[in-house]
Amino acid sequence: MAGRNGLFVPGPTNVPDRVLRAMVVPMEDHRSPRFPALTRDCLEGLKAVFKTSTATPFLFPSSGTGCWEAALSNCLSPGDMVLVARFGQFSHLWVDMCHRLGFEVQVLECEWGEGAPLERYEAALAADTAHRIKAVLVTHNETATGVTSDVAGVRRAMDATGHPALLFVDAVSSLASIDFRMDDWKVDVCVSGSQKGLMMPAGLGVTCVSEKALEARRRTARQPVCYFDYIDMQNQNRNGYFPYTPPLPLLYGLRESLAMLAEEGLENVFRRHAYLAGGVRAAVQQGWGLEVCAKQPQWYSDTVSAVVVPAGTDAARVIDRAFRRYNLSLGAGLSKVAGKVFRIGHLGDCNELMLMQAIGGAEMAMIDCGLPIEPGSGVAAAQRHWRAHEAEASGTTGGM
Numbered sequence: 001m002a003g004r005n006g007l008f009v010p011g012p013t014n015v016p017d018r019v020l021r022a023m024v025v026p027m028e029d030h031r032s033p034r035f036p037a038l039t040r041d042c043l044e045g046l047k048a049v050f051k052t053s054t055a056t057p058f059l060f061p062s063s064g065t066g067c068w069e070a071a072l073s074n075c076l077s078p079g080d081m082v083l084v085a086r087f088g089q090f091s092h093l094w095v096d097m098c099h100r101l102g103f104e105v106q107v108l109e110c111e112w113g114e115g116a117p118l119e120r121y122e123a124a125l126a127a128d129t130a131h132r133i134k135a136v137l138v139t140h141n142e143t144a145t146g147v148t149s150d151v152a153g154v155r156r157a158m159d160a161t162g163h164p165a166l167l168f169v170d171a172v173s174s175l176a177s178i179d180f181r182m183d184d185w186k187v188d189v190c191v192s193g194s195q196k197g198l199m200m201p202a203g204l205g206v207t208c209v210s211e212k213a214l215e216a217r218r219r220t221a222r223q224p225v226c227y228f229d230y231i232d233m234q235n236q237n238r239n240g241y242f243p244y245t246p247p248l249p250l251l252y253g254l255r256e257s258l259a260m261l262a263e264e265g266l267e268n269v270f271r272r273h274a275y276l277a278g279g280v281r282a283a284v285q286q287g288w289g290l291e292v293c294a295k296q297p298q299w300y301s302d303t304v305s306a307v308v309v310p311a312g313t314d315a316a317r318v319i320d321r322a323f324r325r326y327n328l329s330l331g332a333g334l335s336k337v338a339g340k341v342f343r344i345g346h347l348g349d350c351n352e353l354m355l356m357q358a359i360g361g362a363e364m365a366m367i368d369c370g371l372p373i374e375p376g377s378g379v380a381a382a383q384r385h386w387r388a389h390e391a392e393a394s395g396t397t398g399g400m
């Protein structure tokens with residue numbers, strides 16, 4: 001098919017040309033005296049993105065899922081209890097991993113489309129007077145439903161009950177796109193990956209670990225861990241090296257993407273994501289007269305919108321039509337919301353006119369599938385939104 005594929009799945013996201021070019025490098029000796037400078041640039045740059053001066057970022061050759069496993073295996077012991085809310089496919093997969101690794105899992109079941117239930121977290125923690133819960137897990141941005149949760153609120157619930165559990169946060173689809181604060185929120189492990197807000201290919205597990213979590217690893221944790229051992233990684237990283245062969249091109253790419261984020265300014269990056277998301281929601285709600293899956297505005301995600309199609313329509317047909325006819329990749333509905341939603345990713349290296357491709361293409365695909373949508377209605381609503389909010393547009397990237 002001629003022209004570029006419109007890639008609007010919520011990861012992998014579009015990789016800026018600058019980052020692509022930075023990754024075209026000859027292989028080199030990862031034990032050379034030159035190599036540590038690259039490691040240090042990446043890890044120092046990540047501290048700014050995690051908003052931490054006290055925690056330790058690590059890069060594992062894995063996807064984000066590997067960092068979930070790293071968090072659980074490094075900090076806990078067999079049979080430990082974890083507290084976790086399930087409100088979408090990614091929080092579900094985290095619960096599933098906890099079961100499969102042999103932990104006792106207390107699940108706060110929520111409707112898909114809701115965010116982290118702060119009162120129920122607090123009640124569960126208050127009830128746990130014996131402090132059997134060793135870790136509290138929360139998915140900051142549930143990518144399946146387009147729901148952002150209040151991580152600071154979860155921390156407040158923990159503090160209000162004086163509960164000493166560790167706080168693990170999945171920020172795979174929020175880091176570097178939606179404000180995340182490792183130190184302010186006293187997060188113990190933040191789990192992320194390279195292929196979403198960091199504008200990179202998949203392949204780097206990007207994580208950050210507090211002193212308290214490292215202390216747990218050293219003193220109390222008995223879960224077996226080897227490949228993902230924080231201590232091995234920390235010992236090597238201290239001198240700029242890795243315990244095994246790192247994916248060199250990805251490190252060069254990450255250094256470039258971190259430079260781009262710093263040039264734009266992290267706060268401007270967040271503002272741009274909020275502004276772009278506002279235009280997409282205007283298209284969905286005002287233009288098409290549809291709803292997003294997130295049940296309340298407080299949970300609207302600035303990185304992904306799950307568009308609920310009218311009952312009786314199969315969203316998978318819209319996605320298929322968009323791809324085959326218009327070379328447009330929309331995100332599928334996963335698990336419980338399969339067929340009910342399609343998703344538009346609006347994160348990473350993105351601007352208004354790129355999103356016009358997604359909105360215009362989704363609109364045509366829906367009309368082709370028989371939905372009663374007025375041609376141009378979503379595009380017009382997005383135009384009106386973005387033209388009316390120019391002051392918030394600061395930092396729109398050139399992407400070159």
Ligand SMILES: *Cc1c(COP(=O)(O)O)cnc(C)c1O
Binds near residue numbers: 139141
């Ligand atoms: C993408 C995603 C994951 C999975 O990450 P992988 O890099 O595919 O392993 C986990 N959680 C959330 C919230 C995600 O968006």
